[in-house]
Amino acid sequence: MRPKDRSSFNQLVFEICRSIPSGRVITYGGIAACIEHPTNMDPFAYDRIKARWVGYALKDCPDDVPWHRVINARGQISARPGCEFQRTLLEDEGIAFGKSGRINLKHYNWNPMPLKSR
DNA sequence: GGCATGACAAAGG
């Protein structure tokens, strides 16, 4: 994927985020897995790359994007300034945190409609 | 134009 395509990639990320209902969460990789992009890259490696790009996209997302519903694959909130606030938002939506600050993905994970089949 | 860093994740120890 070339920098030129980043903009459209980000738009897809935002679109998926907006489809997450209150009280549910998704992982960075989960979002990445919904976005297929024409590439010659090894798909196995590509998914991990995209997961990183999802984080970049959310760094400066529009106000109507529920960025707080995106967590990492371990069910935890990724460390960064403001992460305490994210936990508060999720708890307000009824999401319970485990002892080590982890969310039960089995129960809260949201599976969005794939934008393109894989 | 190198070099370090990062809202990631899988695999290995």
Next chain:
DNA sequence: CCCTTTGCCATGC
């Protein structure tokens, strides 16, 4: 289960 390594590349100095 926790910690480290590895793949990868956009970004900022």
